[in-house]
């Protein structure tokens with residue numbers, strides 16, 4: 001065995017790839033994590049992440065949680081449909097958890113995980129861009145560029161956690177893509193009368209608008225058609241705040257301060273298969289979802305967690321080693337339902353609430369009313385948003 005031979009190679013050190021590498025440190029596997037970005041560098045990704053209570057528990061187990069300097073609990077979620085009837089309130093008490101979730105910043109999560117990987121001496125190569133992958137029945141091989149030279153590594157299992165570019169090289173895998181023709185405008189905003197622990201998901205015909213408690217401020221994820229987003233991103237602070245107030249309403253008084261604004265194009269993208277010979281796709285490489293209801297990273301983290309569970313439970317012998325056909329089939333089977341449910345849930349929400357057909361809006365309003373009035377339905381939905389499709 002050479003230094004370039006591993007049990008597991010992970011291509012892509014975003015939050016999901018890093019979580020996988022951290023989880024694997026608990027076991028006796030040799031792991032190589034390859035991240036294209038040169039670090040340390042300011043990975044100043046401004047997007048907020050609403051982590052479910054289930055993700056909070058997983059990050060606690062990984063030792064990441066205690067490294068996060070700011071995580072704001074969400075104890076209530078108000079869901080409404082602008083200009084239409086129907087409103088629902090989900091609370092942590094009713095779901096039987098201390099908080100429905102926590103809001104953290106992508107960058108802060110990234111930094112906490114990176115620090116922990118280094119502290120645990122994980123073989124974590126940065127500035128390492130994977131360019132090609134090849135597999136045969138017993139091995140996967142990646143070629144990557146680092147410091148202007150070509151390098152390679154072999155493994156029993158190759159995990160693609162790169163957000164979804166490398167899988168195009170994998171035979172038998174292609175992506176289904178639906179461009180929502182929307183962008184998410186992201187910013188930090190301050191309101192006149194904040195409600196502690198309250199998050200708001202307001203559906204509008206343009207797309208959903210989320211306000212998530214973040215310290216003393218709110219993290220805004222405001223989705224809208226592309227042309228409108230381009231125009232809104234050009235506005236000065238005051239015009240932006242007025243526009244936001246017109247759109248969200250007076251529930252928390254005026255919007256009094258806005259941070260830098262950024263735009264993210266939105267598409268649903270999912271792989272036709274998440275496993276192939278010696279290869280598995282996790283996180284955004286397997287499915288990139290609309291940010292409505294904050295499901296993407298939570299789902300990706302469960303991908304990583306359950307993959308480790310499959311890897312560590314494989315029986316001894318070649319038939320059961322990491323990346324064997326049997327192990328991959330077990331993983332596939334185990335994750336199928338949660339992935340499909342996450343995809344269907346987010347996609348249906350976006351399509352239902354942005355359709356300007358009276359029958360659809362009536363149906364949406366009735367759904368929200370039923371959610372609010374029927375405690376078992378509320379608990380069912382809340383627990384699935386928190387813990388995934390198995391609730």
Ligand SMILES: Cc1cc2nc3c(=O)[nH]c(=O)nc-3n(C[C@H](O)[C@H](O)[C@H](O)COP(=O)(O)OP(=O)(O)OC[C@H]3O[C@@H](n4cnc5c(N)ncnc54)[C@H](O)[C@@H]3O)c2cc1C
Pocket residue numbers: 011012013014015016017034035036037047048049050051128129130131161162163165166184186221264282283284285291293294295296297298299300
């Ligand atoms: C506006 C917005 C708001 C969101 N809000 C939420 C939320 O509230 N809750 C939630 O759960 N999710 C949310 N999401 C989704 C969440 O951001 C993603 O699901 C999550 O970032 C996926 O992590 P990942 O590690 O799979 O992929 P990524 O974050 O895309 O990371 C991929 C990594 O792979 C590296 N890479 C790429 N190519 C290569 C290569 N060839 N070789 C080596 N490395 C490579 C990249 O540099 C990167 O570090 C949101 C998304 C958006 C856009």
